[in-house]
Amino acid sequence: MISSMSLTNILVFWGSSVVISTIVGLVSAWLIINRDTQPTFRSGIWTHNANVGSPTANPWLRARVANEGILGMVRREAIYFVATRDGEGNHLNGQNTYRLKGKDFDSRWWSVTVYNDAFFLIPNYQERYSFNKSNVNRHNKENLDEFSIIFANQEKTGNWIPTGSGNFNILLRIYNVREDLLEAIEKIDLPVLEKETF
Amino acid sequence: MSFNYAAWLIVTSLLSFTLHYLIIVFIPQLKMAFIRRRVIKLSGGVNKVLIGPKVTPEVKLVRVNPDMFFSLIPYDLSRGPVLISTPVPNFYFSLSIYGSNTDNFYVINGTQVTKPNLDFILTKLDFEGNNWAEIVKSPSNTGLILLRYFVDNVESCDVFRNQLRVSLLKQADFA
Numbered sequence: 001m002i003s004s005m006s007l008t009n010i011l012v013f014w015g016s017s018v019v020i021s022t023i024v025g026l027v028s029a030w031l032i033i034n035r036d037t038q039p040t041f042r043s044g045i046w047t048h049n050a051n052v053g054s055p056t057a058n059p060w061l062r063a064r065v066a067n068e069g070i071l072g073m074v075r076r077e078a079i080y081f082v083a084t085r086d087g088e089g090n091h092l093n094g095q096n097t098y099r100l101k102g103k104d105f106d107s108r109w110w111s112v113t114v115y116n117d118a119f120f121l122i123p124n125y126q127e128r129y130s131f132n133k134s135n136v137n138r139h140n141k142e143n144l145d146e147f148s149i150i151f152a153n154q155e156k157t158g159n160w161i162p163t164g165s166g167n168f169n170i171l172l173r174i175y176n177v178r179e180d181l182l183e184a185i186e187k188i189d190l191p192v193l194e195k196e197t198f
Numbered sequence: 199m200s201f202n203y204a205a206w207l208i209v210t211s212l213l214s215f216t217l218h219y220l221i222i223v224f225i226p227q228l229k230m231a232f233i234r235r236r237v238i239k240l241s242g243g244v245n246k247v248l249i250g251p252k253v254t255p256e257v258k259l260v261r262v263n264p265d266m267f268f269s270l271i272p273y274d275l276s277r278g279p280v281l282i283s284t285p286v287p288n289f290y291f292s293l294s295i296y297g298s299n300t301d302n303f304y305v306i307n308g309t310q311v312t313k314p315n316l317d318f319i320l321t322k323l324d325f326e327g328n329n330w331a332e333i334v335k336s337p338s339n340t341g342l343i344l345l346r347y348f349v350d351n352v353e354s355c356d357v358f359r360n361q362l363r364v365s366l367l368k369q370a371d372f373a
Contacts, residue, residue: 013206014206014209016206017206017209017210017213018213020210020214021209021210021211021212021213021214021217022213022217024210024214024217024218025213025214025215025216025217025218025221026217026221028214028218029217029218029221029222029225032218032222033222033225053300053301053302054301054302055297055301055302055303055337057301059219059222059223060222062226062299062300062301063221063222063223063225063226065226065300066225066226066229066230066300067225067229067260068260068261069260069261070226070229070230070233070259070260070300071233071259071294071296071300071302071342071344072261072302073292073294073302073305074302074305076305077292077294077305077307108290108309109290109348111263111265113261113263113264113265115260115261118260119260119261120255120258120260120262121253121254121255121257121262121264122255123255127254129255129264130263130264130265132265132348134348134350171261173263175290176307176309
């Protein structure tokens with residue numbers, strides 16, 4: 001009995017399965033990898049994922065972290081908080097000026113660094129990309145544990161980090177935070193970001 | 199005989215998910231392999247130290263930390279365990295080890311080292327031998343060791359970075 005399906009039709013039928021599954025597999029993987037890492041914690045503008053760098057991270061988180069911030073350390077050594085949007089939900093953008101106000105953390109050291117949308121440092125004439133616990137200028141002489149950092153495209157006085165004119169994000173690194181705070185990061189007094197209007 | 203669309207849908211879905219999953223699993227491996235290749239080229243080979251340049255925007259590593267100096271060791275345990283030895287500075291210092299899938303499976307900082315020197319042997323998971331130094335077992339044969347130093351000037355850092363040593367050990371070393 002001769003089959004009503006020619007060999008060509010069979011090849012096209014199953015070949016289309018291979019083509020479509022390849023496209024779906026590639027596109028879905030790309031979308032997942034380039035999606036913002038889903039946080040396990042949010043506070044104000046800050047997000048944090050407790051499993052970054054951890055051997056317990058699922059494959060999807062591991063792939064996203066490899067794309068956005070490879071070679072991060074486990075939480076015991078460093079905690080990372082990321083800000084990509086302001087308090088109103090808008091992307092942080094160099095067309096605006098922002099001020100980050102905070103206090104030293106109960107930790108060994110901290111730093112605040114600015115990156116562009118591709119997660120690379122933003123070239124600037126001043127060669128300034130971050131401030132940290134050791135080099136931030138303390139303007140409040142009565143409370144030397146306070147700090148204030150400005151993010152803007154145009155030069156500002158004080159602890160100013162150039163942002164370029166496009167979207168940017170801020171990474172707060174806190175090293176060796178007090179041990180009991182590791183399981184209670186909601187108690188960490190995170191800095192507040194204000195968008196300055198003129 | 200007619201087309202079995204239900205079978206087509208099931209097969210296509212399974213193939214899609216399989217490809218998706220393989221990409222997801224291999225992306226970190228590929229990223230780590232790419233980084234290792236760059237480091238190996240600069241360090242002159244596996245199990246050799248690369249003293250990192252000052253971090254600038256030209257260093258194309260996502261979210262690289264501009265506040266630190268660093269050293270890198272692309273390790274390869276296929277020929278045997280490696281002994282890592284470094285003096286411990288009095289400023290912030292940490293040593294992190296990443297497997298081939300980018301997992302940070304080991305980290306130690308200077309405050310956790312009780313001696314002037316940090317010495318340990320990096321081995322495969324199935325290693326057995328006399329422990330004349332601390333043994334750290336790697337889940338993969340290859341990976342990367344990253345040492346971070348936070349200090350104001352490179353001269354203070356290099357006093358310690360230049361004393362970092364990596365030695366390939368033989369079985370006889372554990373007899």
